[in-house]
Amino acid sequence: MDGIREHLDALLASCDAESTRSRDPVDFVHxxxxxxxxxxxxxxxxxxxxxxxxxxxxxxxxxxxxxxxxxxxxxxxxxxxxxxxxxxxxxxxxxxxxxxxxxxxxxxxxxxxxxxxxxxxxxxxxxxxxxxxxxxxxxxxxxxxxxxxxxxxxxxxxxxxxxACKRLVLYSRWMVRPADGVDLGLWPIAPSELVIPVDTHIHRISRNLGLTNRRTATWATAEEITAALRKFDPEDPVKYDFALCHLGVSRECPSRPDPAKCEQCVLQDVCSVWTTGRGKTPGDFSEEIQ
Ligand code: SF4
Incomplete structure (x- = not known):
């Protein structure tokens, strides 16, 4: 089974940043x-x-x-x-x-x-x-x-x-991550230092992917998810945030498995909610994210 990073990269590649941005508060900045x-x-x-x-x-x-x-x-x-x-x-x-x-x-x-x-x-x-x-x-x-x-x-x-201070951390992501049509790369801080802004969507999907097992969206949860993502890209661990968040915001990721949505989802093979919900054993990605 393919690894989590490959699936996250596929999600990133499939995200239409320009049209998605128009529904995101960062659009005002542009x-x-x-x-x-x-x-x-x-x-x-x-x-x-x-x-x-x-x-x-x-x-x-x-x-x-x-x-x-x-x-x-x-x-x-x-x-x-x-x-x-x-x-x-x-x-x-x-x-x-x-x-x-x-x-x-x-x-x-x-x-x-x-x-x-x-x-x-x-x-x-x-x-x-x-x-x-x-x-x-x-x-x-x-x-x-x-x-x-x-x-x-x-x-x-x-x-x-x-x-988790989601809005403050989100602001820092906008200002620090390299300019990519969504974030702006204005502040002289290395993107590798950022912490992911954790809201209910990021928290739920991260649990689905096994990036954290924590039940509450705290700063420690944000650091744990970020540490997992850092294994995939040490220089820019929160680059997946925008696409992951909008997977939840758009209601394309339901809180319970829904074949109508999950069968279209590029994360389905690494999502424990979907794989266990369908009676499969989720892949063991523990080595990848430790
Ligand atoms: S497979 Fe379904 S539950 Fe899992 S991340 Fe994708 S949409 Fe969400």
């Missing part, structure tokens, strides 16, 4: 040319990629309209009061305009101090002695500032706290 704008738009889009996808897109669109055609200049030039005024009345799930204004104002401070958010991240990465999780945690600390609001702590979560 509407801007200047890297500094792409960084700020990415921060907004990743932070609000929470809850119903249609509602999230509407909220992201509304915030970007409020910030205008040069969002980085707006964020870097506006006072906290000005950003609060602009975002007054904005609501997305548990977030209010004031919460987003607080984070964007802090992002503006980072832009004024470091010129780009990528340079700011690199600064925190160095302060964290090159540890990706610690660097990301320090970057998140800077975006939260001294605000203790529960919503702001949820909007920009803390990787040290143990959760």
């Amino acid at each position: 509407g801007y040319d200047a890297p500094c704008d792409q960084e700020v738009v990415g921060l907004v889009a990743a932070s609000l990629a929470f809850g119903n996808a249609v509602a999230a897109r509407r909220s992201i669109d509304r915030v970007l309209t409020i910030l205008g055609p040069e969002p980085a200049a707006t964020v870097a030039g506006a006072s906290h009061a000005e950003l609060r005024r602009r975002l007054r009345g904005f609501v997305h799930r548990i977030y209010r305009g004031e919460h987003l204004a607080s984070v964007l104002w802090r992002a503006g401070e980072l832009l004024r101090e470091h010129e780009t958010l990528g340079k700011a991240f690199a600064h925190f990465h160095r302060e964290g002695e090159g540890d990706f999780r610690e660097g990301l945690a320090r970057f998140a600390d800077a975006l939260r500032g001294h605000v203790t609001s529960r919503s702001v702590r949820h909007l920009v979560s803390d990787p040290r706290a143990g959760s």
